[in-house]
Amino acid sequence: MVFLRYYMNYVSGGFISGNPNEVDDNGDGSSGLGDAVFVVLLFLLACSSSPYLAWAFDEATYFNVTDYGAIGDGHTENSQAFLKAWDAACKARVKSPTVYVPPKSRFLVNPVRFDGPCIGSEIYFLILGTVVAPDAPSAWKGKNASQWLAVTNTKGLSVAGFGVIDGQGKAWWDQSCKYHPQLKNCTTLAPTAWKFVGCNDSSIRNIRFINSAQTHILVQGCNGFLIQNVTIESPGNSPNTDGIHIQSTHRLNITNSKITNGDDCISIGDEISDLTISNIQCTLGHGISVGSLGRSGNLVQVENITVTNCIFNDTTNGARIKTWQAGRGYLKHVAFERLTFNNVKNPIIIDQNYCDVRGACPELETGVQISNVSYRYAVGTSATLIAINLNCSKSVPCHGISIESVELTSAITGKQVTANCSNACGKEHDIVPGPCLLHETHQDTMI
Numbered sequence: 389m390v391f392l393r394y395y396m397n398y399v400s401g402g403f404i405s406g407n408p409n410e411v412d413d414n415g416d417g418s419s420g421l422g423d424a425v426f427v428v429l430l431f432l433l434a435c436s437s438s439p440y441l442a443w444a445f446d447e448a449t450y451f452n453v454t455d456y457g458a459i460g461d462g463h464t465e466n467s468q469a470f471l472k473a474w475d476a477a478c479k480a481r482v483k484s485p486t487v488y489v490p491p492k493s494r495f496l497v498n499p500v501r502f503d504g505p506c507i508g509s510e511i512y513f514l515i516l517g518t519v520v521a522p523d524a525p526s527a528w529k530g531k532n533a534s535q536w537l538a539v540t541n542t543k544g545l546s547v548a549g550f551g552v553i554d555g556q557g558k559a560w561w562d563q564s565c566k567y568h569p570q571l572k573n574c575t576t577l578a579p580t581a582w583k584f585v586g587c588n589d590s591s592i593r594n595i596r597f598i599n600s601a602q603t604h605i606l607v608q609g610c611n612g613f614l615i616q617n618v619t620i621e622s623p624g625n626s627p628n629t630d631g632i633h634i635q636s637t638h639r640l641n642i643t644n645s646k647i648t649n650g651d652d653c654i655s656i657g658d659e660i661s662d663l664t665i666s667n668i669q670c671t672l673g674h675g676i677s678v679g680s681l682g683r684s685g686n687l688v689q690v691e692n693i694t695v696t697n698c699i700f701n702d703t704t705n706g707a708r709i710k711t712w713q714a715g716r717g718y719l720k721h722v723a724f725e726r727l728t729f730n731n732v733k734n735p736i737i738i739d740q741n742y743c744d745v746r747g748a749c750p751e752l753e754t755g756v757q758i759s760n761v762s763y764r765y766a767v768g769t770s771a772t773l774i775a776i777n778l779n780c781s782k783s784v785p786c787h788g789i790s791i792e793s794v795e796l797t798s799a800i801t802g803k804q805v806t807a808n809c810s811n812a813c814g815k816e817h818d819i820v821p822g823p824c825l826l827h828e829t830h831q832d833t834m835i
Contacts, residue, residue, distance in 0.1 A: 448484040448512065451477040453495065460493025460517055467500040478506035478542075489551060491516035498522055499531050499579065504542030504586075511544060515551030515595060521579070523556040525563065525601075528579065536601070538583040545590035555581040555600035557626065566627040578602035578628065588612050598622065603630040604649070607637050615642045624672030624702075626650035631673070638662055649673040653703065657681070660690045668698045675705035675732070678722065680742050681756055682715010688756045689717055696725040700768075706735035707763065710742040713752040713781065720788075722761045729768030731799040736763055736791075738812070740781040755784035762790040769799035775821055776807035789814030789825055796820060 451473040454460070458469035470487075477485035485508060489495065497519055504511075521527075521536050536555060539545060557578070561567070565574035581600035584590065584607050591614035597604040598621045605620070607613050615632060622629040631647035634640060635657035646669045647653045653670035656663065656678045670676065676695055681688045688711070700706045707724040729735040740758060743749035758780065775796040780786035789812050797820065798805045809824035816823050 448486045449477075449480060449482040450486050450488045450514075451480070452488045452490065454490060454493075458495055460490070460495045462494035462496060462520065464496060465498055466495045467498040470495070470497055471500055471502065474502045477511055478502075478504060481507055483508075484510060484512060486512040486514050489513070489515040489517045489519065489549070491550065493517040495519050496522065497537070498527055499536050501535070501538040501540060502542070503540050504545075506542060509544050510546065511542060513545070513547040513549075515547065515549035515553075518552040518554055520554040521556045521581070521601070523559055525559055525575070525578075533575075533577050533579060534602075535583045536579040536581055538585065539587055540583075541586040542590065543588045545584070545587050546593070547591070547595060548593040549595060552596045552598060553581055553604075554598050555579070555604070555622075557599045557601035557622065557629070560601035561626050564627040567625075580604070580606045580633075582606070583608065584613070585609050590614075591616065593617055595619075596621070599626070600629055602628045603633045603651075605632045606635070607632070607640065608635040610637045610640070612639045613637060613641070615640075616644055618645045620645070620647040620649060622649045624648070624650050629673075630655050631670075633657065634660060634663065636660070640664070641666075643667050645669075647671070647673070652677045653700075655679075656690070656693065658686065658688055658690060661692050663693045665693075665695045666697050669701070670698065670703055671701040673703055675700055675703040675708050675734075677705065677708040677710060678719065679708075679710035680712060680744065681710070681719060682712040682717070685714040685716065685754070687717040688715050688719060690719045691721050693722045694725070695723070695727070698726075699728045699730070700732045700735070701730045702732070702771075704733045705737055706732045707737070707766075708734065709738045709740075709758065709761070711740050711756040711758065712742055713740075713749065713755050713783075715756040716754055718757045718759070719761075720757075720759045723764070724762065724766065725764045727763075727766040727768075729766070729770065729796065731769055731771050733771045734774070734777055735768060735770050735796055736766065736776045736778075736794070738778045738780060738786060740784070740786065740811075741779060753783040755781040757784050758786040760788040760790075761786070762792070763794055764790070764792045766794045766796070768796060770796050770805045771799045773798070773803060773805055774808050775805035776809070776819075776824065778809040778812040778824070780809075780811040782811055785811040785813060785826075787813050787828065791816040791819055791825065793818045794820065 456472040458466040560578040578601040589612040636659040648671040807824040
């Protein structure tokens with residue numbers, strides 16, 4: 389039962405041979421397992437009594453995209469074949485309908501949206517091959533340029549497998565207004581690799597995302613969502629390539645994943661509650677960001693966020709909160725715990741006066757109320773001389789800030805780091821580089 393144990397570890401949160409999302413050297417999206425071994429795995433899993441794995445092989449009904457006309461040669465366009473397979477699975481009155489993307493194939497897919505609701509209470513996407521986006525922005529002419537793949541209004545969706553989602557984003561990066569403002573037809577909007585909108589009680593497991601034109605995974609308007617064991621890779625200089633962006637979502641867990649990219653490792657938007665981020669490795673990019681929030685002057689409602697056991701390598705921020713002065717509402721009950729920073733700029737930062745426009749933003753008396761934010765058990769090295777930088781609002785100061793057992797030193801030999809706090813009130817204990825918070829003078833932290 390060795391193969392069974394390995395595969396069970398893989399799909400339930402572990403990795404085969406310690407290598408997450410293992411792919412072969414040919415880049416064809418296969419797992420590196422031989423065909424014979426894979427057949428053995430199928431047989432063993434069919435004999436398994438595990439209810440969690442039952443969908444995978446025992447009672448599932450497969451809707452193979454090749455049966456609907458898909459050709460995995462990397463050149464033939466397959467969006468209609470994928471859509472037909474989805475529609476058939478979505479309408480099927482069977483247990484565990486599964487859209488199946490076979491291994492050792494590269495499926496070119498133009499922008500496509502998979503809509504629900506489906507007839508059953510669950511539907512699966514088993515991806516063992518590679519799905520690739522068009523490499524030219526012209527493929528989006530007349531279409532929604534903000535997305536490549538999307539699933540909407542679907543309950544009980546599970547996306548899993550050994551597969552690769554390749555956004556082929558370089559052509560978009562080369563015409564980005566962020567890095568190429570001199571271009572006459574530069575673009576500010578580019579496709580997210582995969583959007584999940586209104587997908588309740590759903591999950592993504594063990595998929596590798598590479599080179600998205602913009603954000604790799606977007607979760608919006610969902611209640612109950614799991615992202616586990618994903619790998620996300622794009623160059624450190626690729627513009628706006630957030631690893632995972634979350635918006636208007638509740639009960640979300642992101643865990644056991646590695647993200648290397650050119651923007652936020654994970655970005656947390658508005659209307660978020662009950663979010664846990666754990667065991668994430670962020671490399672390059674901008675770290676884990678709550679925000680930016682309140683840009684349009686809207687009422688912000690974000691609460692109950694835990695970020696724990698995360699490692700940051702060479703990122704431009706670590707644990708970051710950023711809000712605009714124009715915003716209103718609240719951000720509360722946020723815990724950053726057991727973090728490791730390796731050569732990170734701004735390891736711990738709050739910017740309540742965030743401004744990302746040309747020219748200075750006007751001074752306002754409004755702001756998002758930030759309260760009950762804690763930082764505990766954080767260690768590592770800072771690439772900036774200010775390792776803790778809490779820049780809170782004069783009009784709406786930060787309250788209930790707690791810093792405990794934090795030790796940050798300089799990544800630059802012979803230098804010492806400092807802490808800087810403005811309008812930040814709370815308590816602190818056992819901190820290197822030293823204290824900086826204002827003493828809490830009134831009890832208004834439980835808003």
